[in-house]
Amino acid sequence: MKILAFETSCDETAASVVFNGTQVQSDVFATSSACFTSTGGVVPEEAARKQLECIVPVLHQALEKAQTDPSSIDAIAVTKGPGLSGSLLVGTTAARALASLWQKPLVGVHHTLGHLTSPWLECAETPKFPVLSLSVSGGHSDLWYRTSHTHGKLLGRTRDDAAGEAFDKGASLLGLPYPGGPAIQKAAEQGRCDAFLFPNPLHEKDTLDFSFSGLKTSLKYTIRDLPEGELATVRSDLAASYESAICKHLLHRLQKAATMYPDIKEIHIVGGVSANTRLRTVASDTFRTCTVRFPCKISYCTDNAAMIGAAAFFLHRELGDASYLPFQTKASLGLEELVETTV
Ligand code: KG4
Ligand code: ZN
Numbered sequence: 001m002k003i004l005a006f007e008t009s010c011d012e013t014a015a016s017v018v019f020n021g022t023q024v025q026s027d028v029f030a031t032s033s034a035c036f037t038s039t040g041g042v043v044p045e046e047a048a049r050k051q052l053e054c055i056v057p058v059l060h061q062a063l064e065k066a067q068t069d070p071s072s073i074d075a076i077a078v079t080k081g082p083g084l085s086g087s088l089l090v091g092t093t094a095a096r097a098l099a100s101l102w103q104k105p106l107v108g109v110h111h112t113l114g115h116l117t118s119p120w121l122e123c124a125e126t127p128k129f130p131v132l133s134l135s136v137s138g139g140h141s142d143l144w145y146r147t148s149h150t151h152g153k154l155l156g157r158t159r160d161d162a163a164g165e166a167f168d169k170g171a172s173l174l175g176l177p178y179p180g181g182p183a184i185q186k187a188a189e190q191g192r193c194d195a196f197l198f199p200n201p202l203h204e205k206d207t208l209d210f211s212f213s214g215l216k217t218s219l220k221y222t223i224r225d226l227p228e229g230e231l232a233t234v235r236s237d238l239a240a241s242y243e244s245a246i247c248k249h250l251l252h253r254l255q256k257a258a259t260m261y262p263d264i265k266e267i268h269i270v271g272g273v274s275a276n277t278r279l280r281t282v283a284s285d286t287f288r289t290c291t292v293r294f295p296c297k298i299s300y301c302t303d304n305a306a307m308i309g310a311a312a313f314f315l316h317r318e319l320g321d322a323s324y325l326p327f328q329t330k331a332s333l334g335l336e337e338l339v340e341t342t343v
Contacts, residue, residue, distance in 0.1 A: 001316065004062065004073045004098075005309030006055075008091030009083025009111050010138070011036065011047045012302075013054035017066035017073070018309030021317070022120050026065035027299065027306045030054035037177040041168060048086025055094050062305070070102045077312030080108030080343045082139065092343050107312040107323055108343035112140060114307035115270045116338075117149065117314060118295040121306050127293060128265040132257055134250060137271035137303075138164035138179070141210045143253060144335070145261050149314035152335045155257055156208030163246060163273045166212035170219050170242050174235055185276055188243045191236030193278075196222060198245035200252065208257055215245055247279045251286055258290065266291040275301040315339060 002025075007014040014029035032050035036042050063069060078095035081088055092108070099106035115135045119127055133144040141163045146152030161169065164181060171180025176187060198218050201211040219242050223231060231238075250273075258264060267290055269283055275298045283292050295301045315323040323341050 001074045001313055002068065002072055003075050003077050003107075003309040003312050005077040005109075005305040005312060006059075006091040006095050007079045007111075007114065007303055007305040007308045008051050008055065008087050009079045009081070010087055010303060011042045011050070012304075013051050013058050013090075014303065014305035015055075015058045015062035016305035016309050017062055017068055018121075018306050018313065021117070021310040021313030022123060022126075024122055024306045025068065026062045027304060028058050028061040028065060029304065030058055033179060039178065041178055042084070044084045044086055047084055048090060051087050051090035055090055059094070059098075070098075070104075073102065073104060075105045075107055075312065075316070076102075077107045077109050077308050078343060079111050079114065079308050080341075082111055096343060106343055107315060108341045109308045109311045109315070110338040110340070111303075112142060113149075113311045113315075113335075113338040116144065116146070116268070117311040118270050118300045118304075118307040119268050119293045120310050120314070121300050122296050123293075124296075127268070130261070130264045131266045131268050132254065132261060132264045133268040133270060134254055134274075135271045136163040136250065136269070136273035138162055138168060140271075141212075141250075143208050143210075143257055145257070145264070146335065148318060149311070150318045150335055150339045156210060156253060158210040158212065160211055160213040161216065163210070163212060163250060164271070166216055166246055167243075167273065169216050170239075173216070173219055173223055174239060174242075175231065176235075176239070179272075181273060181276060184239045184243050185278070187236050187239035188278070189236075189240075191238070191240030193240040193244035195234070195237035196241035198241060200245070201249055203252065208253055210249065210253060212246065212249070215242065215249070243276070243278055247276070247282050250279065251282055254283070255286065258287065264290065266293055268293050270295060270301065272302045315341060
């Protein structure tokens, strides 16, 4: 089954052709992130305008690179949300128009389900359920126990900021550009991760939720209390210590969940933050007896259309034609919310 997929939830305009949920025949994207290096975050209106400029060229490139044409496309998939409404509207409108013009079924994919499916892209060995999935991006931080692509339960989610947001806001406090994750990672390479002490949020609490706002506040006050002109000297140490504290919090939750669900076969870490080198190293070192899997390319960690095409394929495989129809059940703590496919 060949799916043409779009992802336009934020500042990336992405299109991809994916065969049977794993083989990526093309993966093209344009990004407006360079417009936001000094704004500390994405300006929604500007991002939506860039989406409009890029969607048609990106579509053409995706078809061309896959050496395919509309007649051999079986379905169209698109991120239906969550995300910036103006940006989403560009993708969903384009997908709707093409589905109608080419007479193809249309599958709306929840953005998080796309991230959760990203480890299947070009994987050498098919992942095995049950899977413990940590999905960490700029918009969400969720911990899932999943027994299939469409069944599972939410174990924990952030009570305030998302992990990527903690990186982005932390970078802004440190005088580093947006997006903050790669900038903090780069600065941290020159720093000592034990130079500054940050709290371990919700450490004693009986929960699998996350919280990052305390870490951010702690960084803010540490910077405020530095002697005049000292920030430039300790920036790398602060970046390394802050990055380490975020990873420690994420890993602590994963370890706790892994103990509670001993039947899991694999641990997946997905979403933009899963590109982080320290997180990858610490996670692989922590879980030596369980397979720890990340998306196989860094470009599959951050927002991409291939993951949306993959998720649409598995939705169709598990739900059949129902994946093209409104899914009736809406339980807030189950995967049902993520497998609703109406655009
Ligand atoms: O999944 P994603 O591309 O978009 C959302 O769904 O939000 O994630 C973007 C987030 C940003 O907050 C960015 O700072 C973070 O992922 N990120 C990273 C790294 N690369 C991207 N965080 C830590 N380390 C990285 N190397
Ligand atoms: Zn994302």
